[in-house]
Amino acid sequence: MLSGKLWPAHPKPFPDEILSSWIVRVAEANAVKLQTLCWMLFGNERSPWNRDIDRSAPKWLLKAICEHTGTNYWDGFHTTLVVYRNRLYPRRQYSGQLRWVLPVRSDGMRRHGCAMQFCPECLAGDLVPYFRKYWRLAMFTFCPIHDAQLHDACPACGQPVMYYRRDFGKELWDAGPICACHACGFDFRQSERVVPVFSSPEIESLFREMLHSLLLPPSKDGRFDLGFFAVLHQMTRIMVMRQNADRLRCHVAGCIGCDAPPMALGRISVEQRTRQERHHLLSLGLWLLGDMGPRLSDAWVAKAVRYNLMLRDFNEGPGWYRPLVARFSDWRADLK
Numbered sequence: 549m550l551s552g553k554l555w556p557a558h559p560k561p562f563p564d565e566i567l568s569s570w571i572v573r574v575a576e577a578n579a580v581k582l583q584t585l586c587w588m589l590f591g592n593e594r595s596p597w598n599r600d601i602d603r604s605a606p607k608w609l610l611k612a613i614c615e616h617t618g619t620n621y622w623d624g625f626h627t628t629l630v631v632y633r634n635r636l637y638p639r640r641q642y643s644g645q646l647r648w649v650l651p652v653r654s655d656g657m658r659r660h661g662c663a664m665q666f667c668p669e670c671l672a673g674d675l676v677p678y679f680r681k682y683w684r685l686a687m688f689t690f691c692p693i694h695d696a697q698l699h700d701a702c703p704a705c706g707q708p709v710m711y712y713r714r715d716f717g718k719e720l721w722d723a724g725p726i727c728a729c730h731a732c733g734f735d736f737r738q739s740e741r742v743v744p745v746f747s748s749p750e751i752e753s754l755f756r757e758m759l760h761s762l763l764l765p766p767s768k769d770g771r772f773d774l775g776f777f778a779v780l781h782q783m784t785r786i787m788v789m790r791q792n793a794d795r796l797r798c799h800v801a802g803c804i805g806c807d808a809p810p811m812a813l814g815r816i817s818v819e820q821r822t823r824q825e826r827h828h829l830l831s832l833g834l835w836l837l838g839d840m841g842p843r844l845s846d847a848w849v850a851k852a853v854r855y856n857l858m859l860r861d862f863n864e865g866p867g868w869y870r871p872l873v874a875r876f877s878d879w880r881a882d883l884k
Contacts, residue, residue: 647778
């Protein structure tokens with residue numbers, strides 16, 4: 549049994565490891581089932597697995613796991629998605645959709661949404677497999693390190709990735725590794741490697757540069773700041789708004805020379821889309837931001853987007869965005 553403040557095995561978080569993955573590894577290293585570990589830490593009244601602990605971990609959870617693993621509290625705190633505050637979204641938010649974060653849709657301890665992605669090449673290369681924070685981000689549709697599409701569900705059975713359920717209803721020695729599907733046991737490291745496809749070299753270059761920037765510490769002088777990601781998000785929103793009737797998406801696809809496959813319109817944000825749909829929308833949005841003034845102007849002249857949609861529900865745009873779109877407020881203006 550585990551006793552005392554410091555447990556016999558006290559693994560520290562790996563680089564960029566997400567909180568839920570770390571807790572699963574702590575239980576495995578101490579040869580106890582995950583639910584046993586959680587019961588010893590939190591009792592029957594508080595289960596961490598009926599909430600998205602990676603998005604907003606309770607302080608009591610972080611303090612307990614850090615105390616028993618000898619980990620600095622702030623090192624534990626930085627295993628959560630809070631590290632992307634002021635980089636991808638402006639403030640912490642405990643409910644509702646959080647910008648750029650894939651949502652957990654749960655029913656008790658079961659999840660129905662594909663909130664966790666993985667790169668089979670990363671997992672196969674790990675001495676000890678673990679799951680990364682950036683795999684929870686909507687813009688990561690492929691791994692920029694191994695040039696492979698991310699998987700957002702088990703390739704064998706289609707179930708969401710729920711590694712915290714790997715030992716549910718099983719003996720500990722039958723649970724399988726963290727990188728095995730909880731439902732069918734498929735080893736994610738054996739998943740097919742698929743190379744991502746891009747509509748143009750310009751989009752590919754900007755897409756890769758954007759993802760690599762998120763693997764590095766934030767830079768005050770970087771192009772990919774909070775404002776950039778806010779505008780990119782707004783462009784993806786406009787493209788699937790019913791009020792836009794698919795005009796902007798089809799216009800941009802025509803400019804690039806790529807297909808615009810059918811896509812459901814309405815209040816389905818980019819974070820709630822499939823990996824394929826996210827890759828498509830992000831590619832089109834990145835093309836617009838590549839030379840935004842002229843390209844947005846061309847879309848406006850072609851009646852592919854209206855001025856009011858550019859600002860709808862978008863009060864947190866960067867300082868350069870509102871003056872850029874202000875010239876589209878007069879439909880009689882000659883922008884040529």
